[in-house]
Amino acid sequence: MESRNTEANVSVFRSVDWITIVLYILLVSAGAVSIYAASYNFDNASMFDLSEFSGKQFLWIGLSLVIGCVILLLDYRLYEAYAYPIYGCVILLLIVTIFIAPDIKGSHSWIVLGPVSLQPAEFGKFATALALAKLFDSYNFSLNAKISNYFRALIIIFLPIIMILCQKETGSALVYLSLVFVLYREGMSGLILCAVLCAITFFVVAVKYTEPLILGIPVGEFTVFVMIMTLFSLMLLFYCKDLFIARNVIIGFAASGITVAILEMCGINVNGLIYFLSVIGAGVVYTLIAMMRHRINKFLITVGFAVVSVIFLFSVNYVFGNILQPHQQMRIKVVLGIEEDLRGVGYNVNQSKIAIGSGGIAGKGFLNGTQTKLKYVPEQHTDFIFCTIGEEEGFIGSAAVLLLFLAFILRIIHIAERQRTAFSRVYAYCVASYLIFHLCINIGMVIGLCPVIGIPLPFFSYGGSALWGFTILLFIMLRLDAARKERRD
Numbered sequence: 001m002e003s004r005n006t007e008a009n010v011s012v013f014r015s016v017d018w019i020t021i022v023l024y025i026l027l028v029s030a031g032a033v034s035i036y037a038a039s040y041n042f043d044n045a046s047m048f049d050l051s052e053f054s055g056k057q058f059l060w061i062g063l064s065l066v067i068g069c070v071i072l073l074l075d076y077r078l079y080e081a082y083a084y085p086i087y088g089c090v091i092l093l094l095i096v097t098i099f100i101a102p103d104i105k106g107s108h109s110w111i112v113l114g115p116v117s118l119q120p121a122e123f124g125k126f127a128t129a130l131a132l133a134k135l136f137d138s139y140n141f142s143l144n145a146k147i148s149n150y151f152r153a154l155i156i157i158f159l160p161i162i163m164i165l166c167q168k169e170t171g172s173a174l175v176y177l178s179l180v181f182v183l184y185r186e187g188m189s190g191l192i193l194c195a196v197l198c199a200i201t202f203f204v205v206a207v208k209y210t211e212p213l214i215l216g217i218p219v220g221e222f223t224v225f226v227m228i229m230t231l232f233s234l235m236l237l238f239y240c241k242d243l244f245i246a247r248n249v250i251i252g253f254a255a256s257g258i259t260v261a262i263l264e265m266c267g268i269n270v271n272g273l274i275y276f277l278s279v280i281g282a283g284v285v286y287t288l289i290a291m292m293r294h295r296i297n298k299f300l301i302t303v304g305f306a307v308v309s310v311i312f313l314f315s316v317n318y319v320f321g322n323i324l325q326p327h328q329q330m331r332i333k334v335v336l337g338i339e340e341d342l343r344g345v346g347y348n349v350n351q352s353k354i355a356i357g358s359g360g361i362a363g364k365g366f367l368n369g370t371q372t373k374l375k376y377v378p379e380q381h382t383d384f385i386f387c388t389i390g391e392e393e394g395f396i397g398s399a400a401v402l403l404l405f406l407a408f409i410l411r412i413i414h415i416a417e418r419q420r421t422a423f424s425r426v427y428a429y430c431v432a433s434y435l436i437f438h439l440c441i442n443i444g445m446v447i448g449l450c451p452v453i454g455i456p457l458p459f460f461s462y463g464g465s466a467l468w469g470f471t472i473l474l475f476i477m478l479r480l481d482a483a484r485k486e487r488r489d
Contacts, residue, residue, distance in 0.1 A: 012072050015482040017415060023408045024459070024474060028064070028467070030401065031385070031460035032057045038381040038388040039462075040367050053381050053462050060464040067468060068475040076483035079476055080423055083134035087156070090127035093120045094163035101167065109169040121172040122469030124160045126476060128176060129430035131156045136186055137423035143187045153183060170328070171453035178437035182429045186422075191239075191301065198231065199312060206316045208336045215260070215272025221313065225276040228309045229253050232283060235302040242299075245290045249283045280306055331451040348384065349448045351377045356390030356398070356447065363394030381462045383454055386446045401460075405439055415481050424480040431477050435470075 036047045036054030049055040097120050101108040110117045135141065135152060143149050157179050164173040184193055202224045209220030233253065236246035256279045260270050284303050291299035320329060333339045334346040355371035364370070369391035371377055377384050390398045409432055416428030435458055442457040444450030456466045 012479070012482050015484075016072060016478050017411070017481055020408070020411050020415065020474070020478060023404065023411060024471075026404060027408065027459040028061050030404070031457075032061060034385055034388055034460055035381050035462045037367055037369070037392055038372055038385055040373065056464075057462055057467075060467050063464075064467055064471040068471055068478075071472065071475040072479050072482070074479065076479050079130060079480065080134065080137070083130035087127045087131035090120065090124050091159055091163060094124060094160060094167070098163065098166050107168040109164070109167040109172065116464070119172070119463075119465040121160070121164045121167070121169060122465040123472070124164070125175065125430075125434055125469055126473040128156060128160055128179070129427050129434075129473065130476070132179065132182065132430060133423045133427035136426045137421060141422075143183065144189075150188075169454075171455045174441075174453065175434060175437055175455065178433040179430060181433045181436075182426060185429050186426065195305065198227075198309065202227070202309065202313055203316055203320075204336065206313060207320055207332065208338060215264075215270050215275060217272040217276075222272060224309075224313050225272075225280070228306060228313075229276075229280060229283070231309075232280070232302065232306045235305060236287065236299075240298045240302055242291075245287060248290075249286065252283060252286070253279060277310070280310060328451070331453075335448065335451045348378055348452060349445070352384050352387040352446050353448055355387040359391040359394040359398075361395050363390075363392050363397055366392055368392060383442065383452070383456055383461060384446055385457055385460045385462070386443060389460075390446075402443075405435075405458075409435055409439075412477070415477065418484070419481070420484055424477075424484065427480060428477050431473050434473065 032054050033047070035057050036052065039053040046052075047054050048058055050059060097111055098108055101110055102112060104110050109121055110119050132153065135156060136143075141149065143153065157176055161173045161176045164176075180188075180193070180196070184190070205223050205227075206218075206220040209223065210218045212219055214222040233246060233250045236242060236249055240246070256275070260275060263270055284306055287299060287303055291303075320332075324332070330339065334349065340346055351371065355369065355377055358364070358371060359369070367373075369388060371391055372380060372388045377387050380388055386398070386401075389401055393400075412428060412432045412435070416425050416432060419425040419428060438455055438458045441450050441453070441455045442461075445452050445455065456463060458470050459467065
């Protein structure tokens, strides 16, 4: 029996994807060195000194490698068999965290265990990935077979989101939304992704452009209404493929627009809100009546898009003004260029951009970054670690890090596509989705393209919870991948 177990363990290490492990080690090592550079304060302390952030990070890395080895040695069937129990335990832990976690910078997301603090939200990622993979691996499960299958998948995704939002940790909660790409890979309609893109666009335009007024409404709302009318017409033309209905709706929209323009030129004021609601409403009603002799589903989706878009537009101001916290509103305003606030919310981003820009092509050299050493950028060893790379290693070093991440993510996608089971494939795509979201949002934060929402850079930002969470996430994928060859043998 012991001989058989030994042979199985040897087989796992032979079958494991060593390219991914090498890329992982390169990333975590570069991350620890970057943390040392970000926290260096001219006292000549060793990089491995446990009193330094870098020394602690190397300790987390060592423990992560041990965790990775343990995961590889476990039977891959355990992850499939206990996917739901693991998910349930993590959800319970997230609920408990809401009540027992201390208030740290306004959030209740960290459990303090003596000298160590853990963030359960980081471990929720692999648990949610396992549960989602288990769902898709169910007998005869197909996302598009029944509408209830969508609800089952969304419940798995949104349950941890709700728990984490209750902890007032918005950034960590948003990460789980990246799993929508997994649903798309598994058959979700591209219309849903388009709808999400439209929602983001409508929100940005409505919030950013509040002046001047056109027909008595802000130019942003005016623009969104025009976009809704345009998209509604295009969907009738290209999605529903009904030239007759599309032509009549377009003629109606154009005629109403010309009429309003003439009235305005004659000095007759038109209420823009009433105008758009009337015109879009008339287009929707006409489409509902005309579609009775056609395939109903596509027309209902098109009509639903127009109605939901208008409702969403009305909700934007309420959500922005009443749901979002003042500091969250200010972060969005800073990103959109509505306000600067260089001494307040915009300070971190402004200093980060100065640090990255000062690095130039080749950078100032290792440990020679002035912005970093003089502590101009807060949280530079955690969420803003990339500005240290940009300042000291310049464009070349920053590009090298991004290319390393690109190779890492492409390798994971390659691993996902070669899987023989839905469980392993879906899980691997969950890993890729998490990493892509973290990478894009963190870099976007640092260079001012995204609001600052506290998303760490994977394997680079200081912290044991994030590193362990990503390590568990990655090595479970590697164990499932190694089992691919075991199944074949």
